[in-house]
Amino acid sequence: MSAEEIRPDSLEKALAALREAIGEEHVLVDDRTLADYGTATFHTDHVIPAVLRPGSVEEVQQILRIANEYKLPIYPISTGLNTGYGSTVPAKSDCAVMELKRLDAIVEYNAKLGYVRVQPGVTQEMLFNFLQRENAPYWMDATGASPKHSMIGNIAERGFGHTPYGDHFAHIAGFQVVLPQGDVIRTGFGQFDNARATEVYRWGVGPHYDGLFTQSNLGVIVEATIWLMPKPEYMQFFACSVGRDEDLSLLIEAMRPLRLDGTINSAMHIGNDYKVISAIQSYPYAQAGDKTPLPQEVLAAKSKEWDCGPWNATGALYGTRAEVSAARKRLKKALKGKVQRLQFLDEKLLWVAEKVAKPYQWVTGLNLTEMMKMLKTVFGMTRGEPSADMLPSNYWRKRSLPDVSADLSPEKDNCGVLWIAPVAPTSGENAETIWHIVRDTMLRHGYEPAVSITLLTERTIDCVVNVSYDRDIEGEDERAMACHDDMLRQFCEVGFYPYRLGIQTVGKMPPRTPEYERFITGIRDQLDPNRILAPGRYLD
């Protein structure tokens, strides 16, 4: 049964049953709503028959049961801020969107063992404010995306942030999940009603399977237990850059042993000049004489203005003062003679720097005030503080940069954004291979190769690439997608697959092994024989 086969009379019956189940006001079918939910940051023409807004786990169960009865495919989203990967838009046409925003309880906070249980409507901002109010001795981990994005949404996509708890899926105890046919299960020890270690011991007993419900369409996560990081006594932020594009490899190789042995125990980010510039300002159309992509001389001028190198690394060290000092020593030693301007910054120094930014700027001519703003944001993220300051970077190719606000909607403002993020074993050579694909392909297609290379885990780099464009310009949707597809194809050809997939990749991934297909299809046949849950989402 595929999405395309639903008949209109069946849809009407389904909607009637849904209205009965969750209340008329939570079954939205007006054109305005459907158009909004149908808008991503790139072209899609998927038809959405309805938006459903359940208010409880029981209502989620009812929706899925009705969906099975009427063969109506359901596409669950948490808050739908999956910008650059599809936002609120289903992976295939004719799916009703089920938005879980109303399930927004912080169900439990355990101050003694450092964890929270949250529902999908709980956003970065909500959790952050909650922990502040509780005066919790813990940090959450935040991403640079919207403060209004769902904690669970990001875990389900296996996203990452900036603290030692930055690998989000690695720092949970498990889920409560509604299965496609309406059953509710708890993972791990939650298979037993009276289990008491479910929130602290992830593996439980028997087969371990919580990951089945991430990056998949095999269940709807309605609760997650998120572990929190004890606030360290001290942290120091660091930044450095290399002077030549070809020194990327050198930088990665210098950092590799430090990330592997835990001297650096959080995701470290290395952004190129394009990335830094596009994070601070919008496209300099005037200086570029209205030409795109960015002329090399403008890039050079902007690099000078913002004082950045071809590659710019930022990261943080955590621990006691003595530990941080020891780590700092090792970092300095490893980078000696290889990088420019290795600088360390702690909270106190940041405060001082902020005070002197203006006078310093008068003397040096550097725009320190703007740079300080960005620095404060990045610094805050290494402490798990969500921020809306990165949102305007989605507006890079728009004619003007909007004011910072958590309510910015790149989707509604016709921003063009397409993310892809291939993963490779950490090595200078692999970083260069990826970078050269990105640079050559994007420039050829007429886009700025703004990338950040993240030392994601002890042994892995992840290159986060973004095709940024203006959807208001005729033909750009097609051109940008061609650029995206060209890169995706090349990444897959060299064996560096993305760590997550947006709906723009549906039907474009190379074939998986037939054995894997049989395995995963078999599981799906069991859990979702009617294929009502998110068809096309990771699994066709």
Place this chain on the structure above:
Amino acid sequence: MSAEEIRPDSLEKALAALREAIGEEHVLVDDRTLADYGTATFHTDHVIPAVLRPGSVEEVQQILRIANEYKLPIYPISTGLNTGYGSTVPAKSDCAVMELKRLDAIVEYNAKLGYVRVQPGVTQEMLFNFLQRENAPYWMDATGASPKHSMIGNIAERGFGHTPYGDHFAHIAGFQVVLPQGDVIRTGFGQFDNARATEVYRWGVGPHYDGLFTQSNLGVIVEATIWLMPKPEYMQFFACSVGRDEDLSLLIEAMRPLRLDGTINSAMHIGNDYKVISAIQSYPYAQAGDKTPLPQEVLAAKSKEWDCGPWNATGALYGTRAEVSAARKRLKKALKGKVQRLQFLDEKLLWVAEKVAKPYQWVTGLNLTEMMKMLKTVFGMTRGEPSADMLPSNYWRKRSLPDVSADLSPEKDNCGVLWIAPVAPTSGENAETIWHIVRDTMLRHGYEPAVSITLLTERTIDCVVNVSYDRDIEGEDERAMACHDDMLRQFCEVGFYPYRLGIQTVGKMPPRTPEYERFITGIRDQLDPNRILAPGRYLD
């Protein structure tokens, strides 16, 4: 189709096909072999029709295909040293044992990123020796069990050791698995034939599911990628004890924040007096006047002789010298006034202590030589060195302690051993609840409550309990099992479930939620419709 329904003619045909597939010499049906493989460290009466010894992944596939054809259940073991949990004995009767010892290749060693790919026949000892030969700048993690036990076998049971990489299932990149019907898949990015980050990035893309093949009967792990820990610059071992039984809670509460914030970043073990004594010597029948369980006055005398308290903690600190020194300071501060004799020991000091043990012993009367031996073993384990020194502890109730050797077989020597290890959120109260169940139940049944409480993860304690007895004594098999079952029932009743299950628990666990049963049975229906893989192993 259950194991009991196999008909003899069908078995003969299956064996003929198996001989054809893997060679006559690898299909063992002689009485001696079948009796050996049918012997655990407790009573079982499971009939084993054959022992199969495949020599390649292809032969494993062939075995499973033949098994499906003839409905012959297959029970895979790696090296079968699952002592106290069933050893080589299948969870149900009439299963052919498939031993994977001959698949013993270290398929890959990556010196740059610190990992190995190994097959199930690779033992602790083999990997350790390999890394020594390669002069690898990495440590493996070892358990206190036999040096001849399989690395994969332990990962599959989600076992744990003593270094920061001690949670074995948490430090792998994934598996190659033969599914019950004979297909081979690789987890994570391995769904793509040309993927290059499979060994370094665990989650891959799409649903994550490698845990399905741990503690289960859903597939046969034929290869694992194990991450290795970079050798730290320095490490310091520490030990301390508390003077009164009731101070256990105090000790756990003092350690809790240090384990949570990473000051202690490896599993820390707290053994009681019974545990320490039974690790060093066999039952003092003479002093006890042949009475069991151990009389309190003998316990007291032995505690004095071996210089141990009611609870004795050991652990280690890892890092640079500066980091270890900082951690040591915090540890001292947290334990001040709460513990006795907090002592630190590094490699150099251990060497010195060894030299002076003998003269010191003459002066103090303490048996330092024996204590040094145990200390060296435990010290080595905090550095990932496998050791056979713990094996004799399985002989506690035997009349004599054998000489240490990796070839000791508690199974063949009629040792009685039943392990059970409940998990709880870290708290003094939970530790006491478990300890009181163990103490009262074991003493009532006539056994010594030898336990170690492990601060297993940042938020979890695991109490490792062992019913140790002499199988040569009439009626002991039944009495020991009654004691085991009594504890298991109480642990489950209070909600502290074991982190793993031996075959002695089949049919004894409380019911799981019906939703979970439907979910997991559905997956099993798909992967193993004929129920040929290890019936009863975690899943009925």
